[in-house]
Amino acid sequence: MLDLNFVRKNPDAVKASEKRRHHDPKLVAQVLDLDEQWKRELKVVEELKHKRNVVSEEINQAKKQKKEELAQKKIKEMREVAENIKKSEEKVNQLLENRTKTLKQLGNILHASVPDGKDDSENVEIKKVGEVPKFNFPIKDHIELGQELDLIDLDTAAKTSGARFYYLKNEAVLLSQALQRFAIDRLLKKGYTLIQTPYMLNKAALEGGVNLSEFQDTIYKIENEDLYLIGTSEHPLVALKKDEVVEEKELPLKICGVSACFRKELGAHGRDDKGIFRVHQFNKVEQIVYCKPEDSYQFFDELQKNSEEMFKELELPFRVVQICTGDIGNKQALQYDIEAWMPGQNDKKGSYREVTSCSNCTEYQAVTLNTKFMRQNGEKEYLHILNNTALTDTRPIVAILENFQTKSGTVKIPKALWPYMNGIKEIGRK
């Protein structure tokens, strides 16, 4: 969420940003109004508590001086004060809860470069990289290839687990592992710290990195436990320094996260989301950076470049898209997606589909998680947290199957993955 102090001091900047997000800027005034009410009520409670503290001490003294009558008189008087404290405290807590709830609805302050737009149709293409393949034969989509090459079993998964699950088999499993090892090796070489995370988090930890709406639409809850399945390793990794103050010299903290990801994927999905494109479970290598506020946009570029390099090495054609004001999430100040070319999509005419998502969340998550750093001069400040996909397994597998299929029905493995494929350079070759 936004820092309340920032909202108090810069209501106009927040309003302007909210307007660009197509939110009702009235929420800002509502937060400030609740804040004023809270302060007023807080004063009432604090004065009552002060009285309680003073008189309690008087009672103590009276008892010591054996003035039992005086003590009893004051105790009687204080019973009413205790009642009032209780009532007033309830009001304070209610106001505080409302204030926080409203504050959490405000989006991060948008970066100036975010293009205006009403929804994802108005995201802006920044560039295209690589050549879209031209096939001189009728192509198959990843579902057909997956079945014919004995790589993907959707039917059994539907029976055992439900829609949007899959059994991955044979070379597809090697591909999944290869993609992850490839991504890990690239990031290790760049000095990132490798971390495999818990796959479940408690609510307090998860709330830091996750928008309220996401809880309902994407997060699985473990029954009868304060535990949720993570949607991405971003969730455990942004909570890594919850309630902590990081030393300035520890920054930047560059992390390569590895985990499975679990998502409900509620909502209607079209034909192009079939197969293993949109699934409840996949693996992901993630990039996370903790840094000083003045450095965050430099690291945004670094994270984006890292991912682009990987897709170039994998020889997958892609484009980079900047997310517009109407599509960007509440926690992001700036977001770029990479969309890889998937020939099997759009009735086999092909289309670009999202494979990575690079976000600068600035201090938005750090505020909620209370993660600060201490500057050399001793001042504490919220740090900035960024995240970007390095590589997932399922969607790149879709892209590889569909882009590198041959007339004979085999699939060539991109050279970059050869070292991780047990000598296999082509799937299905007899």
Place this chain on the structure above:
RNA sequence: GGAGAGGUCGCAUAGCUGGUCUAGUGCGGCGGUUUGCUAAACCGCUGGAUGGUCGAAAGGCUGUCUCGCGAGUUCGAAUCUCGCCCUCUCCGCCA
């Protein structure tokens, strides 16, 4: 999962028959004295969150909260009661 022990202001500990605990002590940290320099010794200082108020600011004054978390008893809770979480030891189970 069972039994026991424990979670205290950076770290380590005291307090736990309710009111001089507005939490003591040691270490660490900061400042100083001594010193050619370092160390040692000695002296002084020493948390966090949040509200009000004064101030241009640095900061000052002041209130409240903070002894794992939450609830309760009480005029008053680190201290008593209940629930939960976590850590350690032993047992059981298990890759």
